[in-house]
Amino acid sequence: MVAASGVAWASATVLAPPSEVLSEVPFTFVAAEYGEVGSSLTLNAAAEWHPEPNGTNLAAGTVTTVDVANGDEVVLGQRVYSVDLRPVFAARGDIPAFRDLSRGLTGPDVMQLQELLIAAGTYTGPADGEFYAGTERAVEAWQLSQGVEVDGSVRRSDIIFISSLPTRVAVSDELVRGASLVGGEIVMSGLGSVPNFTIPIGDGQSGLISDGDRVEISAPDGSSWEAKVANRLIDENGQLLLILMSTSDASICDLECGAIPVGDPTLLESRVITQEPEVGVVIPSAAFLVKADGEVVVVDRDGAEHVVSVVASSRGMSVVDGIDVGLFVQVPASE
Template sequence: MKIRSLILPVVAALIIGAATTWGAVTVLRPTEAAPTSTEFTTVKVLRGEVGSELSLNTVAEWPPIPVGTNRAEGVVTGITVSSGDEVGQGAALYTVNLRPVIIARGEVPAFRAIEAGVTGPDVAQLQQMLTDLKFYRGAIDGSAASGTIAAIRAWQKSNSLEQTGSISAADLIFVPALPARVSLDTALVYRGATLTGGEAVLSGLPAAPTFSIPVTEAQSTQIPGGIAVNITSPDGGMWTGITGAQERDSESATVTVAILGDNGESVCGDGCGQIPANGQSRFPSRIVTVEKVSGLVIPSAALITGADGSPAVVLETGKRVAVTVLASARGMSVVEGVDEGFLVRIPGKRSGQ
């Protein structure tokens, strides 16, 4: 028992001493020299094309602006204008009890009958309409004298109406500007509908619809302002716009990118009539995020940056060559400064390792 108790401490001391000696060797041993070259693969510089685009839907919409109120009472017996039609002075919009409701230019809404002896700006507006329609040649003085009454009767005759010489407020809807594209509220004005007067039935449309593209937050970062958008029109043609301001909706986490026409022109040009006046219309579109550029192409991963921030590549031989980057997209770059067919390094394991 005494011999065994003496052996155990000796063995333990030997183990501890060995461990200490290994630790000293491990810590004090000099580190190995770093590899003289970084592992890499190579790729050949070839001619090609680099570009990028997104395929999304463009939304077109005519934003309506209320411009006119109906004063007629009765049943709608006919609709004489379609949504989006351009109308001018004296155009009939719809009929109530077979009597036409006429549009005319003027800031003052129709609010009373215009007949002999009545004066005011609404009379002047009516005189302007009658002048434009070749029924009146007198002064536009806002006074319904005999010449104005005679013109009213002539106008009534041309519309197959009783020649009373008096125009009711129900006969006219004055709007601020004409000619204009207009839209009727089809929920209120349709054949057989009953009107009681006071309905806001008429909206004016802008000269051109608005265009926008709804995108995600991630997509919005790829779409800077001023880049081209090619929109396929309903007839199969092509409209070209450019991206504008972005509007973010925090609740839905969506971004709306405005699409503008070039030099202040409308996106749809003379083809805007193809777009329905009511609601939103969607058209397939391509957003060119990076214009296509042809030249010598290399993977973008082969590019390195010098201390001065200038780009370069490293040839297979290890020689560093400064380059100019003309375009980059989808992991590839078009460069100048290196010859076609050369092999350039890409950091990574050697082929076959």
């Protein structure tokens, strides 16, 4: 924006007879200095988990332990809570537990159980959805390792099938020690592996920010996370949001995502870099004159022209190549 206004002034100047312009426009002279040009906007980024309910309890009784907390990452086979001292385990699958699983049964829920047993290291056969002798022996070995009754069958209340594992979870308020469960309660919600990061902005700010601009986010522990502007959307409340994404293969918060609490959005100070810093010879952008052939020049105290190339411009200042530090260049005087 600032560079554009400088070029517009230069173009208007060139269109007039140079002698008239130089004689009629008051000028001052500014020395070229070594410095840095860049610009940024300081805004609040919102980090928020979006729970998707997918953990239905089928155990009836008193909750005796809760082994996960809000924001914890749950992995395949992990014990998540217990009811009447019998543990409940997390397994991966889109089919919810709906029946006890024992020898002779077949189906996708059996396949999901077999995948759990493979991960536990007690089953080496194929996950073919057929519960026969090999699966029964694997269940017995798994039950023995978990300290539960060894009978070769799995109660429907022993497992919560979650569509994606590992995943961070939000724990329901109903899942607390001493609570009574009757079965059918949604006790956990999957959060996915990373929270969403957005920046609410106004229409005026939107024009200053481009997709791909780098964003520095202040993490809760005082360190810095890096992101970039991916795109923008208007939410259901009419608020314009910048959607942020990671600049690497890792997530924005990487191994520190657990620092983002589950619940209301966490506001983190952020800096959107609208012009990456450039260092070099700095002069006011208003010093530029554009020749008829497109060359950009500056004029020194003696009236000599120097061809320059503009490296970066921001807030009325530009980094240029083609002149040295200390050269005084002609700039229109402020009225």
